[in-house]
Amino acid sequence: xxxxxxxxxxxxxxxxxxxxxxxxxxxxxxxxxxxxxxxxxxxxxxxxxxxxxxxxxxxxxxxxxxxxxxxxxxxxxxxxxxxxxxxxxxxxxxxxxxxxxxxxxxxxxxxxxxxxxxxxxxxxxxxxxxxxxxxxxxxxxxxxxxxxxxxxxxxxxxxxxxxxxxxxxxxxxxxxxxxxxxxxxxxxxxxxxxxxxxxxxxxxxxxxxxxxxxxxxxxxxxxxxxxxxxxxxxxxxxxxxxxxxxxxxxxxxxxxxxxxxxxxxxxxxxxxxxxxxxxxxxxxxxxxxxxxxxxxxxxxxxxxxxxxxxxxxxxxxxxxxxxxxxxxxxxx
Amino acid sequence: xxxxxxxxxxxxxxxxxxxxxxxxxxxxxxxxxxxxxxxxxxxxxxxxxxxxxxxxxxxxxxxxxxxxxxxxxxxxxxxxxxxxxxxxxxxxxxxxxxxxxxxxxxxxxxxxxxxxxxxxxxxxxxxxxxxxxxxxxxxxxxxxxxxxxxxxxxxxxxxxxxxxxxxxxxxxxxxxxxxxxxxxxxxxxxxxxxxxxxxxxxxxxxxxxxxxxxxxxxxxxxxxxxxxxxxxxxxxxxxxxxxxxxxxxxxxxxxxxxxxxxxxxxxxxxxxxxxxxxxxxxxxxxxxxxxxxxxxxxxxxxxxxxxxxxxxxxxxxxxxxxxxxx
Numbered sequence: 046x047x048x049x050x051x052x053x054x055x056x057x058x059x060x061x062x063x064x065x066x067x068x069x070x071x072x073x074x075x076x077x078x079x080x081x082x083x084x085x086x087x088x089x090x091x092x093x094x095x096x097x098x099x100x101x102x103x104x105x106x107x108x109x110x111x112x113x114x115x116x117x118x119x120x121x122x123x124x125x126x127x128x129x130x131x132x133x134x135x136x137x138x139x140x141x142x143x144x145x146x147x148x149x150x151x152x153x154x155x156x157x158x159x160x161x162x163x164x165x166x167x168x169x170x171x172x173x174x175x176x177x178x179x180x181x182x183x184x185x186x187x188x189x190x191x192x193x194x195x196x197x198x199x200x201x202x203x204x205x206x207x208x209x210x211x212x213x214x215x216x217x218x219x220x221x222x223x224x225x226x227x228x229x230x231x232x233x234x235x236x237x238x239x240x241x242x243x244x245x246x247x248x249x250x251x252x253x254x255x256x257x258x259x260x261x262x263x264x265x266x267x268x269x270x271x272x273x274x275x276x277x278x279x280x281x282x283x284x285x286x287x288x289x290x291x292x293x294x295x296x297x298x299x300x301x302x303x304x305x306x307x308x309x310x311x312x313x314x315x316x317x318x319x320x321x322x323x324x325x326x327x328x329x330x331x332x333x334x335x336x337x338x339x340x341x342x343x344x345x346x347x348x349x350x351x352x353x354x355x356x357x358x359x360x361x362x363x364x365x366x367x368x369x370x371x372x373x374x375x376x377x
Numbered sequence: 378x379x380x381x382x383x384x385x386x387x388x389x390x391x392x393x394x395x396x397x398x399x400x401x402x403x404x405x406x407x408x409x410x411x412x413x414x415x416x417x418x419x420x421x422x423x424x425x426x427x428x429x430x431x432x433x434x435x436x437x438x439x440x441x442x443x444x445x446x447x448x449x450x451x452x453x454x455x456x457x458x459x460x461x462x463x464x465x466x467x468x469x470x471x472x473x474x475x476x477x478x479x480x481x482x483x484x485x486x487x488x489x490x491x492x493x494x495x496x497x498x499x500x501x502x503x504x505x506x507x508x509x510x511x512x513x514x515x516x517x518x519x520x521x522x523x524x525x526x527x528x529x530x531x532x533x534x535x536x537x538x539x540x541x542x543x544x545x546x547x548x549x550x551x552x553x554x555x556x557x558x559x560x561x562x563x564x565x566x567x568x569x570x571x572x573x574x575x576x577x578x579x580x581x582x583x584x585x586x587x588x589x590x591x592x593x594x595x596x597x598x599x600x601x602x603x604x605x606x607x608x609x610x611x612x613x614x615x616x617x618x619x620x621x622x623x624x625x626x627x628x629x630x631x632x633x634x635x636x637x638x639x640x641x642x643x644x645x646x647x648x649x650x651x652x653x654x655x656x657x658x659x660x661x662x663x664x665x666x667x668x669x670x671x672x673x674x675x676x677x678x679x680x681x682x683x684x685x686x687x688x689x690x691x692x693x694x695x696x697x698x699x700x701x702x703x
Contacts, residue, residue, distance in 0.1 A: 166680075167687065174679035177679070178676035181668060181671070181676065182672075336517065337513075341509065342506070342507060345507045348502075
């Protein structure tokens with residue numbers, strides 16, 4: 046038993062080493078190919094670019110942790126973006142607009158959460174339906190047109206341009222959210238409930254966890270985080286774009302599952318590394334002026350390779366632990 | 378008792394009545410656009426390509442997995458056909474090549490899901506990313522118009538045989554084949570057995586991995602065929618047509634799961650679902666409904682379908698012991 050545990054740990058360390066080597070290799074390849082890649086300005090740019098995907102993926106981490114999937118978040122983020130833009134065009138204060146957008150995102154998450162957590166509908170299909178309704182509702186504000194009105198004067202763009210001690214504000218927001226999520230999900234009793242449900246729902250139920258409530262909360266967090274991602278995109282683009290969130294699906298799932306592959310469970314740090322990794326690759330290709338579809342292709346391939354590498358075992362003992370998808374970790 | 382009830386009054390046939398009801402409502406609202414043989418046939422023709430696209434997804438849902446990749450595989454197949462035709466190939470050869478590539482995507486999905494134990498959601502998200510990227514790559518992100526596709530594709534798409542569109546007859550033929558496979562072969566039985574209890578099927582000694590692999594490959598095959606047909610209809614390869622089929626496809630399959638086999642996705646039901654969605658799409662366009670309205674209606678229908686499926690499944694299984702949390 047003792048030995049089995051040791052071997053599993055060495056397997057995990059092995060995956061982390063593989064990932065770090067891959068990460069550094071990609072970084073230095075880009076740095077060699079392009080002089081600007083490793084500059085401070087570009088690294089800050091990457092982090093700024095990361096912040097959108099990373100924040101949305103952070104919300105998704107909670108849903109994946111309870112062993113569900115949410116396919117509505119990227120469509121509900123479109124709704125939040127349009128709501129914010131519409132309120133700004135109406136001349137409201139940006140803070141109010143942002144809060145309204147986040148509340149709207151949480152509400153869409155609540156709807157998904159109730160459908161999945163309370164009514165036990167199949168998660169993937171029902172969130173596709175709810176997300177599509179949210180995406181349709183995003184067309185209510187301007188019939189699908191961009192919203193520019195009031196944007197430069199309202200001051201929402203300063204959310205994107207502001208810097209605190211030289212670090213862009215979106216990056217600071219991202220780091221703050223990640224710190225908060227880390228404390229909640231991995232350093233508190235409350236956060237263990239998410240993993241307990243993900244590992245074994247029945248066991249969680251019998252240990253006195255309110256399973257339905259925690260599932261609903263995870264979806265609400267996911268919706269709210271998606272809205273925050275929408276807020277940063279809206280501020281960065283300086284307009285309300287109905288389709289702003291549609292590109293989030295693959296990078297977010299990649300980020301969470303690359304993290305899942307490296308640390309053998311959906312974790313906050315893993316998601317962050319996954320998000321940085323995918324964004325770094327996208328940014329690297331953009332600097333080399335490679336068209337967007339190539340970087341999409343590479344992100345898809347990375348997702349496959351990352352998960353494959355976690356299936357690679359040093360010993361046969363570890364195989365069971367991988368199949369349990371980190372359940373053993375949560376059960377400890 | 379149940380058997381004495383006339384077959385068309387059973388709850389399994391409710392959706393068929395709904396289709397007729399929806400058609401009747403639209404006919405009352407806009408008689409000039411609905412009440413004629415030509416218009417009915419036009420609706421059937423337009424539903425045919427969607428119907429073919431999602432035919433294979435039916436079985437993916439039946440075995441309890443999910444396929445996110447089918448719209449992008451269709452888009453990729455349509456782009457590839459357009460590319461080959463522009464490169465001087467005949468339509469038949471180009472279509473076959475595109476369909477072969479579609480099957481390759483299906484093989485990749487099943488390799489990831491069955492051999493490497495990926496969750497099907499992640500595997501298909503990755504495969505759809507690859508398919509979408511290749512579709513955009515082919516035309517550098519813009520559609521490829523095809524004007525020289527030849528008479529074969531023109532006949533398939535527009536020709537009418539005895540007043541019935543050939544495209545619809547083609548879809549009907551494909552559905553008939555799949556219906557026979559589903560109802561009369563071991564393969565069809567195992568598909569539903571896996572959906573019910575994969576563990577039990579595996580332990581009976583059935584090679585369930587092979588069956589699941591086949592299901593994913595068939596889904597990709599029909600998605601590719603649908604994509605080729607869409608190329609014929611639109612007269613161009615469309616790299617981004619995938620997104621519009623995403624919601625439609627699942628709505629069709631889950632509406633179909635409500636008919637004939639209560640709570641289980643099945644081929645005949647999917648055809649009825651596709652026709653209902655075709656009538657709705659056509660009707661909403663004629664009435665002039667906004668994108669928001671149509672999206673809400675489709676989304677609500679999907680939720681309704683899913684709810685009925687879930688409820689009927691719970692009824693079949695019954696509640697177990699003290700586990701009241703479910």
